[in-house]
Amino acid sequence: MDVTETGLLGLTPGGRVVCGDPESPLCAVFAESEAAGLAHLAGRKAAHGAADATLLFWRSIAEEFLRAICHLPEGSDDAPSVPPPGATQLTEWILNAPPMRGAEYLSAAVLEAVWSRLQAWTQDRVVELGGVAGFLEEHAPLWSRVGKVTVHLAENKGDDTRPFAFMASYASGLAASGRLRQLPLGKALQEYAGAGNKAVLLKLLQPLHRAGQTCPFMAELIESGDIYHPIAWTPQEAHTFLQSIPAYEDAGLLVRLPNWWQKRGRRPTVTATIGDAKAGALGLDALLDFRLDVVIDGETLSAQEVQTLLQGDDGLVFFRGQWIEVDRERLQQALDHWKAVEAEGGLSFIEGMRLLAGAPGDLKDKEELEEQREWAFAQPGAWLADTLRQLSDPTASGPPSGLRATLRPYQARGMEWLWFCARTGLGACLADDMGLGKTVQVLAALLRKQAELPESPPALLVVPASLIGNWKQEAARFAPTLRLFIAHRSETAEADLAAPPPETLSGADLVITTYGMLTRLDWPARVRWSWVILDEAQAIKNHGTRQSRAVRKLDAEARMALTGTPVENHLGDLWSLFDFINPGLLGTASQFREFAKTLRKDHNAHFGPLRRLIAPYILRRLKTDRSIIADLPDKTEMKVYCGLTAVQARLYRQTAGRMEKELEHSDGMQRRGLVLAYLMRFKQICNHPDQLTRSGDYANSDSAKFQRLAGLCEEIASRGEKALVFTQFREMTEPLERSLAGVFGRNGLVLHGGTPVKERSRMVERFQREEGPPFFVLSLKAGGTGLNLTAASHVIHFDRWWNPAIENQATDRAFRIGQRRNVLVHKFITSGTLEEKIDALMDEKQNTADAILADGAEKALTEMDDRELLEFIRLDLNQAETSL
Missing domain, CATH: 3.40.50.300 (P-loop containing nucleotide triphosphate hydrolases)
Structure with a gap:
């Protein structure tokens, strides 16, 4: 396994996090247990491959767990219990997961199981080490000093000039009702007065001082003493405080905020609706219409309201009876960008799909990507939304009459998906797990083409030489009416192989050749094929090889790739494959490399835009999927x-x-x-x-x-x-x-x-x-x-x-x-x-x-x-x- 390509950490088919490099010191900890490895990863922040996106991903999940442990109320030492994150958070983690070995097994259930095992292990260790504090000191020393100070922001509706109220509190113990008792932080100075309690007070205040080291606004609150008593704030002060919430939490503070800020939906967003009207013909060259709106919480603003926002104040603004966040410069930038696109007369299908995925239209504008995430949003219009729905769930039409096999439900869906992609001119990668029957799905689609488009040119299938026999036998078994011409010296005389007679090609439904033969024959590149299908498509993962170049020269109405290898787990392989099935969607090799860098920024990795961009063109089912395995023989x-x-x-x-x-x-x-x-x-x-x-x-x-x-x-x-x-x-x-x-x-x-x-x-x-x-x-x-x-x-x-x-x-x-x-x-x-x-x-x-x-x-x-x-x-x- 090449850990430089797939990352240091990965998942097993059983959903456990494992380390893939036996030479890494981290692997010794993971060998002890998965939970021990995750706690070690997040608890010490050691430099185990600082540039490795898989480490960043699993560290962020483990840090979320440790943060929750640190914020448990007093009296939780017996069995600290932290419920798993909600469905939204789990979905976000999955979407932004980096390429790694076993990424195809990642699901909400798997993440919940990892969380559960981490919690069970933590509970055992807390008992062994005499409490949460001992556990943190042993396994997460950087978290062991986290206190129980909470900073609050709420609306102060009785004051128009200072409509917000701030207070810092601390957990002083449990009330008679069993609920945690919160007191203003100033009370701590009284409660812990005296030399004997100085260490307790210092420990309590440490998270505040750590926050002050990175946040000037917090440092001012501490310096002025305002941190110790409630205070009313202007909208500008409240907004300045809100900008540093992640830093406060990283320092170990608990944060309590108004619900409207937690949703982060209260800001004007430029929304581009792409593909409302039907394009002349779907395909990579299709031109899509779009319209612009500015919306808040799903409600469209009038032109006058947009102008009012652009001429008003930045920060927190009271608008339509609610507080919203406004950044006039970024809002104007988003509008200017989309108006420039509008002036060009429309979007290409490729640009539209990139923007819908949350990626820059040109795959290289970093500022546009950031803008796209925070202040602009693209959504499909009525026609494009229906087309994408069909791409994800094509209409069932039943198996072709010439098929001598009973398709399982997932195989029937695969045939329909291949047929829809071929008819619309979109490239398709059928990446079903080994043993799920990719061959019979392709043969069924070819039989449908034979029946519905009898005058269409033949399809070309390119395979490794060792698979000619498999395809020949499977075709004879499942699709005997398909007319085959095998362009290989094991089946065809040299003269006919070098220059097949026109009637040979016109009389064939499917021409089969090998990657090796394709580099020696010149006539396949001169034929206009209906479909070009690559089996074991990982054969073209190296873009510069002769066989990869030969494949890309082929002219076809539709292109398909078959592979059992999880292509999206290897970025270089992924680009090479998509450069064949949907040329241009992922840009040039250099564009794609730059785009991939933008997905991993600072100490975070957000691969969601890439996953959304490629998802419509990859159909992959796994034997581990319960809906699939129930339909399979043992x-x-x-x-x-x-x-x-x-x-x-x-x-x-x-x-x-x-x-x-x-x-x-x-x-x-x-x-x-x-x-x-x-x-x-x-x-x-x-x-x-x-x-x-x-x-x-x-x-x-x-x-x-x-x-x-x-x-x-x-x-x-x-x-x-x-x-x-x-x-x-x-x-x-x-x-x-x-x-x-x-x-x-x-x-x-x-x-x-x-x-x-x-x-x-x-x-x-x-x-x-x-x-x-x-x-x-x-x-x-x-x-x-x-x-x-x-x-x-x-x-x-x-x-x-x-x-x-x-x-x-x-x-x-x-x-x-x-x-x-x-x-x-x-x-x-x-x-x-x-x-x-x-x-x-x-x-x-x-x-x-x-x-x-x-x-x-x-x-x-x-x-x-x-x-x-x-x-x-x-x-x-x-x-x-x-x-x-």
Whole structure:
């Protein structure tokens, strides 16, 4: 894991905050417990990566908790209880959360659970340390001196010239009713008079003096002595006091204010309503109308009222029977800005969507962003609001007639969403979790296009070479009426590949090619495609690569990206993806970098504008979503097709040639032993050539299976999920662990026949912990029984035992009693080799009588004659090749 990209802290699928860098001192505290880590983070404000937005985010939440603990009334030492923040605050935290590993799991329920665990841990520690004061001294020394002084501001309605009243009070104890007794601060000078109480008085007044160090107005109140008795204020004095509320709270003061100020809605706001009338055609180039209003609390002001405000006083102004806050300069700036936009004749769709998201129209004007947050507001008009509603919840029309599958409700919605985006010309990123069926949703949308737009140009699908077989099989299974043309040398002759006849393209509904082929063929860039669809779209995350440049040259009416990786958690990847699906929405690379900097200002991070900007174009559902998992089978099996590298293919052909010669001189038991020995060699070659040759360092580049495993586990790692990887070869366990450690950024566990029994139980206990190792490599025989590994949501059969009963037994290490997750089972198959043919044989036999394969597929192969056997192991080089 690259913590420089995702941040130091992240979330697990179970919703726990974890530290992602084992080298960081902070991780040692989080290893003790999540709550201890959060308290340490907020209580000491240590420089654990001061520029890390994830630290700022979780620190702010923990600080909110500590602040509430400090402000509890006396007598709370037994079990200090702080209710979680309200729904509005939780939503605000989620919206402004920075990119981080596991951000997709962030929800109000998760934040409430984090808060609850922090509170339970705090209660235990308060008991152990003899009270709240002891707890703060031990875990949050910077907060331990926070007193119980409250500053109050209220309306003084009997005085027109001084309509506000201020008072500072302190908690002197509990009244007979049990309520906290508040007295004017001046009484404290009397109550704590005398040398014996001097320390108590100093502790009480410390928050005031800390506030005075940063707030000149508070310093004046202390210097003049006005802080010790009630005083009436002018509107200007009250407004000056209100400007420093955050600093007072940071110093440890409690603040009590009028409700109208707490809502912060009592100020004139420039409101731009965008897209009231229907645009000629929706799309990135659409021009949107807009109108300007100035509103207070949702009520529109007349032109005369606006002029009155602009010619009046700044600060607190009594207007329409209520107090409002006015900053004439900023109000005028907001009006001037929008009038300049109005003079240009309208807004582009891109600019409008940026402004609706709370981002600057040009993504770089920092002052405009600040103005947008505080004194200006953009909202969609009637037509645009309806369009955005359809984008978030498209109208259901039912599955296309040619689809041979029953779509689950979320899949039907995905198909409708893709169709709506394509018809409106807006780019779409379908980012459903692995195993939720992105392929069938795309095929269903293509069938709908075939039925409703039969004359439209073909769609182009770009995939990694290893996925051609998957798409071909899925299309044949779910959408057999789709006409495919596969632009790859495994399926098409070189002449037709270099220059396909016009009738070939016009007769196709879907053209499939690979990222590698796209860099070698020039004709795809000359075709006007209906849709361009990228599978495993993270392949273009590096904008400057040849394949990324080739993809961006493609001309299409609509662009789609499919990925299981949470793209919005990596800013660079996010920009690259959106530069393909919706070019210009996130600006140029340099514009986006500058915009991202404005989202993280001073000691705060506000990523809300970015999240709102991209949200309409990303559809992502997670297996952890209760509304989704209730609709899923408990166990989903997926076949993962791999090819062969050139090294593997050459070794496979040589081995097949030697087998053919040796069969000519063997029979009976000798022949059976020979066949079994060669079958084992072919398995080893499909795994990695070094397994057969006993040489080399198991480089990923020499094995297509290792490469496919790395790609699969990158997605698993990005989700913070865990995997079991089974192999039948003990000698493969260590190379697999080394390879995967590089993918996950952490070491995993290895179990084989030589692992001591006592060590096994310790390994299982480590793996089952949420913060434990992310993967477990097991030899099939050693790990097939007696283990309970329900922490894993993925089971990977790296090589096949060719016996369904044994494979299922191994799968059940994760899929068994106690499992609360949907388990995905990935069965690796090498295309064009005997592995693919044996898989087909297993499916065929298992559908008739499982007993036939009770001894495994190997026995069935030994009974074949030489001709059948040689045909069975023959390498189909076209199907197996993975170089492009």
